[in-house]
Amino acid sequence: MNHWPFIIAAYVLTLGGTGGVLLWAWLAMRAAETKSDELRRKR
Amino acid sequence: MAEKVGAVADKLVERALAGNASAMRQFLDRTMPMPRGCIGFDLPDLRGPRGIADAQEALIVAVAARQVPSRDADYVSMDWPQLIDAMWDAEEAERKGPSVPAETPPAEAHAADTGDPALDGALRPVEAEPIVTASADANHEINREIQVRAWSHPAVLFDETVLQGPHQRPRRWLRLTWSRVGSDRAIAPPSPADARRVRLPKGEKASACRASPVTVTLERRSRCLNSGNTAERRLNGGRPCAECDCRTGRHRAFDRGAGGSHRQRRACCRPITLIPCDVSVTALVEHRIERLGSMPARRQSGHRTIGRFPFVSRSSKTPAPMHAFANPTRFLSIAKPLTPWLAYGGIVLIAIGVVAGLFFTPPDYLQGESVRILYVHVPAAWLGMGGWTGLAIASLMQIVWRHPLAGVSARAIAVPGALFTAICLATGSIWGRPTWGTWWEWDGRLTSMLILLFLYFGYIALANASEERTTVSRATAIFGLIGAVNIPIINRSVVWWKSLHQGPSITLKGSTIDMAILWPLGFTVLGFSLVFGAIVLMRMRAILAEARVEARMRRLAEA
Numbered sequence: 360m361n362h363w364p365f366i367i368a369a370y371v372l373t374l375g376g377t378g379g380v381l382l383w384a385w386l387a388m389r390a391a392e393t394k395s396d397e398l399r400r401k402r
Numbered sequence: 403m404a405e406k407v408g409a410v411a412d413k414l415v416e417r418a419l420a421g422n423a424s425a426m427r428q429f430l431d432r433t434m435p436m437p438r439g440c441i442g443f444d445l446p447d448l449r450g451p452r453g454i455a456d457a458q459e460a461l462i463v464a465v466a467a468r469q470v471p472s473r474d475a476d477y478v479s480m481d482w483p484q485l486i487d488a489m490w491d492a493e494e495a496e497r498k499g500p501s502v503p504a505e506t507p508p509a510e511a512h513a514a515d516t517g518d519p520a521l522d523g524a525l526r527p528v529e530a531e532p533i534v535t536a537s538a539d540a541n542h543e544i545n546r547e548i549q550v551r552a553w554s555h556p557a558v559l560f561d562e563t564v565l566q567g568p569h570q571r572p573r574r575w576l577r578l579t580w581s582r583v584g585s586d587r588a589i590a591p592p593s594p595a596d597a598r599r600v601r602l603p604k605g606e607k608a609s610a611c612r613a614s615p616v617t618v619t620l621e622r623r624s625r626c627l628n629s630g631n632t633a634e635r636r637l638n639g640g641r642p643c644a645e646c647d648c649r650t651g652r653h654r655a656f657d658r659g660a661g662g663s664h665r666q667r668r669a670c671c672r673p674i675t676l677i678p679c680d681v682s683v684t685a686l687v688e689h690r691i692e693r694l695g696s697m698p699a700r701r702q703s704g705h706r707t708i709g710r711f712p713f714v715s716r717s718s719k720t721p722a723p724m725h726a727f728a729n730p731t732r733f734l735s736i737a738k739p740l741t742p743w744l745a746y747g748g749i750v751l752i753a754i755g756v757v758a759g760l761f762f763t764p765p766d767y768l769q770g771e772s773v774r775i776l777y778v779h780v781p782a783a784w785l786g787m788g789g790w791t792g793l794a795i796a797s798l799m800q801i802v803w804r805h806p807l808a809g810v811s812a813r814a815i816a817v818p819g820a821l822f823t824a825i826c827l828a829t830g831s832i833w834g835r836p837t838w839g840t841w842w843e844w845d846g847r848l849t850s851m852l853i854l855l856f857l858y859f860g861y862i863a864l865a866n867a868s869e870e871r872t873t874v875s876r877a878t879a880i881f882g883l884i885g886a887v888n889i890p891i892i893n894r895s896v897v898w899w900k901s902l903h904q905g906p907s908i909t910l911k912g913s914t915i916d917m918a919i920l921w922p923l924g925f926t927v928l929g930f931s932l933v934f935g936a937i938v939l940m941r942m943r944a945i946l947a948e949a950r951v952e953a954r955m956r957r958l959a960e961a
Binding site: 399 | 771775
């Protein structure tokens with residue numbers, strides 16, 4: 360049995376999931392802080 | 403009264419926004435000069451050389467004073483997003499720098515402060531008449547009963563509506579503070595008995611108290627020059643040498659001219675000329691909130707107990723280390739620079755570990771190439787379990803110490819923890835197909851890990867069920883704590899229930915894996931851990947920023 364498809368699938372899943380949640384957390388943080396800063400400037 | 407406290411808070415917020423930290427401190431010192439703060443904090447804790455930090459904490463206290471009537475309340479109701487909002491304002495003020503020199507004379511600052519007549523009317527406890535002034539004539543009177551009209555004193559600021567919830571029973575105490583007339587500096591009371599606290603009538607609202615003045619008895623004790631032997635009296639040189647009880651029958655008999663032995667005369671007092679006569683007695687009302695009813699009942703009644711007031715230590719001038727990091731500014735000053743370092747460092751380490759694991763390590767003699775899944779599967783399992791451990795610790799901090807950021811951190815941990823648990827299960831399943839010949843086996847390790855994933859889902863659902871975004875409910879925190887029972891079960895499952903999953907490979911005693919295969923695992927475990935930390939910090943920052951927006955919008959709407 361060729362193990363590499365399983366290995367690739369595991370790595371893609373792990374790296375993709377980690378990268379995805381990292382990107383999502385960063386975008387959410389940036390959006391929230393940008394909104395907060397804009398509100399501060401408007402005041 | 404609540405409006406007055408709110409006015410104080412608003413004024414302080416405005417000062418923070420203007421970057422006028424020193425004036426704000428002076429303002430606070432002048433308007434609330436009591437040694438024991440009238441809105442629930444020790445002013446000496448707020449003074450000191452720490453500059454803006456003091457002003458920020460003063461600001462927090464002032465904002466919190468909207469709902470915090472007493473520092474003696476063990477658990478206070480406060481609006482944490484509003485504190486965050488105020489803290490950010492203070493942070494902005496600090497960045498702008500002070501606009502008024504710190505050497506501004508108090509008189510000038512006072513002139514600047516009195517621009518708002520309405521506010522001036524609310525903030526004049528210094529100039530207010532003392533409730534009782536014990537004059538020289540009054541010193542003749544022993545055990546004189548006085549009527550302390552505490553509610554008429556501007557220093558007595560309390561929010562009756564907060565304290566008078568259906569599930570709270572306020573206990574009010576009257577504490578007498580002695581100071582010299584014309585000075586806000588406290589002096590020691592003539593005797594410890596005079597510093598006693600007087601229990602206010604039970605079950606009466608403040609409005610009811612306004613109609614019925616509280617009568618307290620001043621127990622004045624004076625100092626004696628005549629006690630002791632001749633050598634001691636000479637040594638004292640006319641200064642007070644000891645305290646004696648003026649209330650004794652001996653003394654009263656002496657005053658009435660009933661005489662007495664020489665020994666008795668020695669033991670008696672000459673109170674009028676020997677004690678400072680220009681003392682004033684100030685009454686402060688203390689509150690103790692007695693929590694009644696169950697937590698759901700209290701929540702239903704609108705009372706939200708979040709925690710002990712986190713920024714002012716009751717026993718020392720510096721807050722406890724754990725609570726020091728509850729300060730949003732302090733926390734963010736660490737989290738903001740730390741986030742990119744964790745993220746970039748983690749990505750680099752992961753890249754090294756993955757490349758090494760895929761291309762520079764030999765295949766296992768038994769499992770073959772599939773052993774390379776180890777480098778992503780183990781970090782995922784570690785973070786799934788470690789995430790819940792961190793979540794449980796945060797839950798414990800919330801339940802026991804009521805740390806304001808504990809709920810935020812627990813909420814931030816939940817999603818990445820669930821993700822890595824799912825990754826662990828998926829990669830394990832993928833690894834099992836070529837190794838075991840099956841995608842899934844209901845053995846102890848896999849099943850307990852699946853239960854952990856369900857626990858994460860349950861925690862996320864419970865946390866999101868609450869309207870509060872900056873904390874989680876007590877039930878959710880308890881759930882997080884109880885769920886930690888599963889962690890040691892996962893760890894020992896391969897020992898207790900032997901099945902397809904291999905036994906513990908890496909223990910404190912060493913590793914059964916050859917170093918030629920093992921070494922990239924250190925990089926990936928550390929790298930994924932750093933990335934996990936970065937994700938948690940990002941989520942915490944996002945939650946705090948959202949809370950601040952919510953608080954600001956609410957304040958704008960109220961304005």
